[in-house]
Amino acid sequence: MTLSDGTGTAAGLPAQSPPVEPAQTGAAKSPRIGWGGENSENTIRNLVLVGVLVVLIAIGAFTQPQLYSDSTWVWNNILSILQLASVIGVVTVGMTFVIIGGGIDLSVGAIVALAGVWATTVATQSYGAGGMIFTAIVVAVAVGLINGVLISYGKLVPFIATLAMLVAARGLAAEISDKQTQISDSAFINGIAAGKLLGIPLLVYILAVVATIGWVLLNRTTFGRRTIAVGGNVEAARLAGINVKRHTMLLYGLSGLCCGIAAIMLTSQGTSAQAAMANLYELDAIAAAIIGGTLLSGGRGTIVGSMLGVIIFATITNLFAINGLSTEAQNMVKGGIIIAAVLVQQFRFKAVTRFLHRNKT
Template identity: 40%
Template sequence: MSPLLAEKQKHLTSKDSKGSLLQKMYALLGLILLSGVLSVMSPHFPSFQNILSISLQTAIIAILALGQTYVIISAGIDLSVGSVLALSGVISSQLLVEGVPVLPALIIGIVSGGILGLINGLAITKGNLPPFIVTLGMMGVARGIALVLTNGLPVSGLPDAFTRLGNDRLFYIPIPVLFLIVVAVVGHFVLRRTVFGRYVYAIGSNEEAARLSGIPTALHKTMIYTLCGMFAGLAGVLLSARLISAQPTAGTGYELDAIAAVVIGGASLMGGVGSIGGTVIGAFIMGVLRNGLNLLSVSPFWQQIAIGLVIVLAVYLDQLRRKKD
């Protein structure tokens, strides 16, 4: 890499770091204000048990959204993560029912998600197809395979050692939340402290300029979608453990929740901007909003309207920020 390119990437990373920090502060402030309002409106909201419930409910979507963060920063999109989640859960659960030990079954579930992500990446980079079309097709394919493997029926009879991953607690913290903390820390490190992470931002900021600068954009975009698939695989395994069964219809609509969490957390759908911390905050904003509206006995139909308005507002604020830049 030339010294000029290295200096330019350093400048872009520094600028993005300041922008991402500001976006995270806005998102965190919004989360605090939302929690404060709901605490006043519902005395049950700030209880310890309810906070744990919110964390557990949010963990799966947040893990799914972490993979989506890499994709959106690179100016892509992955609409298949909900279906990949379902298929990964089905594969690992069927292996468990057949007597495969927990750890290998869990790893195979995650790897299967990564393979589907790899197929997405190769179709996008080698086939020069739009990410929207490729991942939309994969959404149908993965969901169909999950239904074929199970004949549309849940996979039950999972061993206790596996289901405890989704339902037990360690030091009062649900195990899925611990998984979220670990993958978020690792994901943040990779995105902010590695060459691969810098390339993700460079590709999202200007893919053609990144390619001309010597960055192997096709390879790294394929790696990004593979990584997103692995996150979806992990989310699918944990969801199956939590539900004590693998549902072939699980994860329907989760891709939209994951994208919403990333955008609410400050990422730009135009690429080049976003952070792991912001995504986690965005996921918890959605989780807190849903939980609070449930406690207030608000109809699920109105909840969809409220969440939709929050997403539109987040995108609008991103557009204003980009105009100022």
């Protein structure tokens, strides 16, 4: 046994030999993710996204100067954009965790629809607003956990498992609602979308709360560090003592929870629910996460970036609406932005990272 001489130098070793640090595991080496954290690349990317928002606003001011000259209209338009982004923003928080963890969830839109339809059945509404909210959350979390079990323990590819759930959940929602629109009779639920606090819609507050909790969970908890570790290197995470299967299942359960909250928000907006609601939300959520810098291969992403991605898409939608442009043109622009974002992920930031590493050495 080697004893220390009390000066930090191990006895029996040369005086100039420093103590050997233990090797870090894959989980310990995971980068810290956040706006102002150690990873300056994330900060630069978020600043670029803010710059994109500024450019979009400038385009709006140039094309519709008579509108942007009215400060009241500008403020109301900002609130409209944030309210438009609120529901898909909540879904995107859950999607960001799943993608960072190395997975994908194509069923989020169908889960929102199923939870909304189940919560607005006559039987459920008889229990009041509390019963409706509880049902939406439980149904969405249960479906999310089923996805997680199929992927973790059934060893299905996430793409296949969640694609199958997309079809099944939409079918079950159509069966429950008999393909009819179900009207919400709850004044409390219906009032969420119409309500305001200090002039700001309640839906925006809900998004802010969910995004804040998501940021804390990802950046300040063991759960977040494990998510990054699992997405970055599954085998290293397993060797570090992380129960990868259980953690993956919980990630899909978290995605389901966000879908349940979004279902109540969307039901409130339309005072109704139907099997076709939240159509293509999975694509919007994935696109927003990618725009925000989340790697499709897992291991990296930020809640702040994802929220900026959601707001950018909402701003584009608003910009096209006030200029009377078609939805088809809007979708083409969105598709181009997604392709550009993926190309930037694959080439630009990798090149910058290599350049920085070379300079440090």
